[in-house]
Amino acid sequence: VRALPVCEDVNGLLGFDPSGAGAKVKPFDDRGNVLTRWDRETDTLVPEWLDPVRPKTIPTAFCQDLEGRLWVGFYHGMLLRLRLRPDGPPEVTTVKGAPESFVRALSCDEEGRVWAGFTRGGLARIEDPGAETPVVSVMSTPQGLSSETVSCFLHDAEGGTWIGTGRGVDRLDDATRRIDHFGVAEGLPNSFVHVAGRDAEGRPWFGTLRGLS
Numbered sequence: 458v459r460a461l462p463v464c465e466d467v468n469g470l471l472g473f474d475p476s477g478a479g480a481k482v483k484p485f486d487d488r489g490n491v492l493t494r495w496d497r498e499t500d501t502l503v504p505e506w507l508d509p510v511r512p513k514t515i516p517t518a519f520c521q522d523l524e525g526r527l528w529v530g531f532y533h534g535m536l537l538r539l540r541l542r543p544d545g546p547p548e549v550t551t552v553k554g555a556p557e558s559f560v561r562a563l564s565c566d567e568e569g570r571v572w573a574g575f576t577r578g579g580l581a582r583i584e585d586p587g588a589e590t591p592v593v594s595v596m597s598t599p600q601g602l603s604s605e606t607v608s609c610f611l612h613d614a615e616g617g618t619w620i621g622t623g624r625g626v627d628r629l630d631d632a633t634r635r636i637d638h639f640g641v642a643e644g645l646p647n648s649f650v651h652v653a654g655r656d657a658e659g660r661p662w663f664g665t666l667r668g669l670s
Contacts, residue, residue, distance in 0.1 A: 494541075514531045514532045514533040514535065515531065515532050516529050516530065516531055516532075517530055517531060517532050517559060517560050517561065518530035518560045518561065518562055518563040518573070519563060520563035520564055520565050520571065521565065522565045522569060522571055522586045522587075523565060523569040523586075524569075524586070524587055525541070526538055526539065526540055526541075526586060526587070527539040527540075527541060527547075528563050528565075528571055528573075528586075529563075530560025530561075530562075530563050530573055531560060532559055532560075533557075533559070534555070534556065534557035534558045534559065534560065534575070535551065535560075536551070536552040536555050536560060536573060536581075537549055537550065537551060537552065538550040538552060538586065538591065550590075550591070552583070552591050552593060553590075553593070554581070554592070554593035554595070555573060555575070555578075555581040555593050555595065556575045556577060556578025556579065556581065556595065556597075557578075558575040558576045558577040558578050559575060559576040559577075560573055560574070560575060561574045561575060561576055561606070561607060561608045561609075562574035562607065562608055562609050562610055562621075564609075564610040564612070565586075566610075566612040566618065567612060569586060570582055570583060570584055570586070571583040571586045572610050572618070574607030574608055574609065574610065574620070574621075575605075575606075575607060576606055577605055577606065578595065578597055578605055579595060579596050579597025579598065579600075579602050579605045579607055580595070580596050580597070580602070580607045580610075580620065581593045581594070581595050581596075582594050582596070596629075601627075601636040602620065602622060602627055602636065603622050603623075603624040603625050603627050603638050603640070604622035604623035604624040604625075605623075606622055606623035606624075607620055607621070607622055608621045608622065608623075608649075608650060608651050608652070609621035609650065609651065609652050609653040609663075610653065611653040611654070611655065611661050613661070614659075616630065616631045616632055617629060617630050617631065618631065619653060619661055619663075621650030621651065621652070621653050621663055622650060623648070623649050623650075624640065624648050624649075625638060625639055625640035625641070625643075625645055625648045625650065626638075626639040626640075626645065626650055626653075626663055627639075644670055645663065645665055645670045646665050646667040646668040646669070646670055647665035647666040647667035647668070648665070649665055649666045650663050650664070650665050651664050651665065651666070652664040
């Protein structure tokens with residue numbers, strides 16, 4: 458079984474890619490145009506048609522924003538917003554203005570903003586995820602990031618966002634727009650950061666190609 462991203466929404470519905478004989482939930486059929494979710498209450502698989510978008514590539518990242526909308530990023534760079542509805546197909550919005558590259562990460566911060574990280578092009582931030590036409594702001598190396606490859610995000614209580622990149626960790630201060638860089642010289646075992654998380658005491662941890670820091 459090959460499983461990529463998994464997402465559980467506030468209604469207890471799982472989105473899960475893809476596919477193989479043992480996969481519990483398979484979001485896209487062979488035509489690439491159906492999202493399937495598991496309804497816990499009925500223990501059934503419910504198809505969610507993505508017409509008229511019909512993506513022809515696999516999803517690589519999920520997140521849910523504070524209002525329950527599901528965001529899906531794809532291997533070839535497409536970014537979709539889904540409003541799931543119990544009595545009909547989801548309302549699908551294609552988000553314009555983001556880098557056209559493999560979506561490596563999606564995250565929602567405490568302010569409700571949605572962040573997307575890409576293999577090429579840095580990151581995209583959507584300030585108002587509920588807008589009819591979401592406005593995307595892009596940040597990459599010209600704006601101070603260490604790398605145009607962004608793999609993960611971690612939002613802290615001080616208004617900062619830790620950004621895992623292909624050349625270490627950047628911390629963006631939202632108030633001042635200052636970016637601090639942390640690499641091998643500051644203690645990372647490797648400069649390519651894949652994942653980020655927080656322990657029970659709130660300390661940030663980063664997973665690299667050669668271990669944790």
